[in-house]
Amino acid sequence: MRKPFVAGNWKMFKTVGEARQLVSEMVPGLQAVAEVEKVLCPPFTALLAVAALLEGTDIGLGAQNMHWELSGAYTGEISSAMLAELCQYVILGHSERRMYFGETDETVNRKVQVALKQGLTPIVCVGETLQENEAGQTAEVVSRQVRKGLAGVASAFDSSGNSSFVIAYEPVWAIGTGRAATASGAVDVIAGVIRPALSVLFDRPAAQAIRILYGGSVNGSNAAEFFAESEIDGALVGGACLKLADFTQIVRAAAR
């Protein structure tokens, strides 16, 4: 049984003050849903403040990106060691990073390796663009992103026996567009492409234990449709994660 997982990707929203307010309001509702692994991913600047508010709760904290080097002359970058002091998770390879900041399968892979060494749980994002989808290249693109992004990852489990990383299938055309994939369309890729690609990299029990999320215009009203599918282990939520009622509803829906 894979534990349901819901992460909120705040993107470039919320000052420290705004983050404190939203998290204070969110904690009671989220904590009430013990069956779900919940993670908030605010901007770097709010991590410290949010960490303090999440202390003693069962809600995890994640960053949205990091650099692959441990330290060095990389102006503006943040290392895995810096994150490990503050949080437990890190989103890697989000399509917005691939699209606007030159992220490639190779840099995603370097980051995944370093994050795992540092004890962070990467949430590795994969997904095809609209153009790739329309050209019938979804399986090829997503399978490549999984195989290259996770190349050389020795184990699918961390030292406590939990899955050491999570995958988020996020079709780029569904992100921030209000046009979510259908649940069955997401299952086609998750069960038909991603899980088989994991089976090439890991042995069967390990490949089966890895959580695969859906992301792309998930909201309070459509979340339950996705979670009704046993192949969808949770969601990576953008826009709706900044809305108290919606995000709480999504987390509740994941406790199936």
Ligand code: PGA
């Ligand atoms: P969205 O974003 O929920 O706003 O579509 C999802 C994501 O980018 O992770």
